[in-house]
Every structure is written in structure tokens, then in C-alpha cells.
Amino acid sequence: MVRILLLTVACALAFSAGAEGAPSRKRSSSVQEQTPQSRAAQEQDEFRSCDVAVREFVQGRREAAALPVKEVRVDGLRMTLNFVHPYGESGDTPPNLAFTRGESIEERRKALNEAKQKARMLTEAAKTGSVWYVIVLKKEGSPADDRRSPASIQEGEGQPSADAVVMASIEGRCITVSQYEAIPLNNVSSELRQLLGQRDQEASPPGSSSQPPPS
Secondary structure: OHHHHHHHHHHHHHHHHHHHHHHHHHHHHHHHHHHHHHHHHHHOOOOHHHHHHHHHHHOOOOOEEEEEOOEEEEEOOOOEEEEEEOOEEOOOOOOOOHHHHOOOHHHHHHHHHHHHHHHHHHHHHHHOOOEEEEEEEOOOOOHHHHOOOHHHHHHOOOOOEEEEEEEEEEOOEEEEEEEEEEEEHHHOOHHHHHHOOOOHHHHOOOOOOOOOOOO
């Protein structure tokens, strides 16, 4: 009789412990399942480490586009870059002549090799979809307009333009590679103009001569 009573008590305690542990294990497993999902959601932004920078440049404007750079064309002789996107090209950047600042030939050669290495990194980043050409229509009366000379204002009066920037996500950091200011929309492909909400007649007012995009 005593053995039966002890066995009954032991079974009751075991059942109680199992019932109490089950919700705990269930909660623990649910937390483990949710944590990777939440981390994945944070890491899956389409612009990667440039998630904030790209959106800050666009500033919510509808007349904007962030285009993936498909190819980086490097001119090693002139030390320029050209970014190819689905709607055309950015055009050559100003030559990177930072290596000329070194006092000795060794310092200049080291800086030159670093510049070439950065160009190779950009080329590889473009292959993995980590470089973007971000373009927005220029706002009238923006601070950049105030810095222009009266002659340039008169020459470009009535001509819409755009600003653009090239950003790259490399090793978890967002790098601003190059900036383009006051791009005439005549130098932009018609497909890209339409993407920015511009009609051809708006990009090329009557009486103005349309220049072909730079090759």
C-alpha cells in the first residue's frame, strides 16, 4: 500500500514538472525562431548599408530613381570611372589625381595602387548588385542654384536638370563614390526622363537645340 502511494505521488510530480516545462520550452523555441527572422528582415534592405544614405538623398521626392549599376568602366590611364545602369551611363567622373600629392615617387606609387584597388573593389561590388546610381530632379531655387554665376543661370534658364550620386555598399559600409550636379536632362535618355516623370517636351523646350548624350 505504501509502495502504491509513493508511486502515485512520484507520477503526479513528474506529470506536473512536465506540464510546467512544456510552456517554457515552447516559449524558448518561439523566441529562437523569431530572432533570426527579425535579424533577416533588418539585413534584407535592397540598398544594404546604403539604406539610409540613398533615401536621405532622395528625400521622399517622386521624381527620383535609384538604379543598380551593372558595370563600372575603369579608365586606368586617365583614372576615371563610368557607371553603366539600365537606362544609360553616368558619364566619366573627374580624374582621380590624389596620387599626385605624394612628395616622393614611392608615396605617389602607393597612392596610385590604392586608387586602382578601390576601382577594382567597385567593379566587384557592381557584379554583386552593391552599387547604385541615384538621380533626382533638381528643385528650383535650391541652394545649389544660388552658387551659380548669372551667366550660367541665363544660359540654362528654363532647362530642367538633375542631381545624381553614386553609392556603394562595401564591407558593411556605405561609400559615396561620385557626385554629379546640374545634369542637363537633354543628356539623359528618354527612358530615364520618363521614369523621372518628365515628358520629352519638358526636357527639350521649343526652340532649344537638343544635344545627344555623351558617348
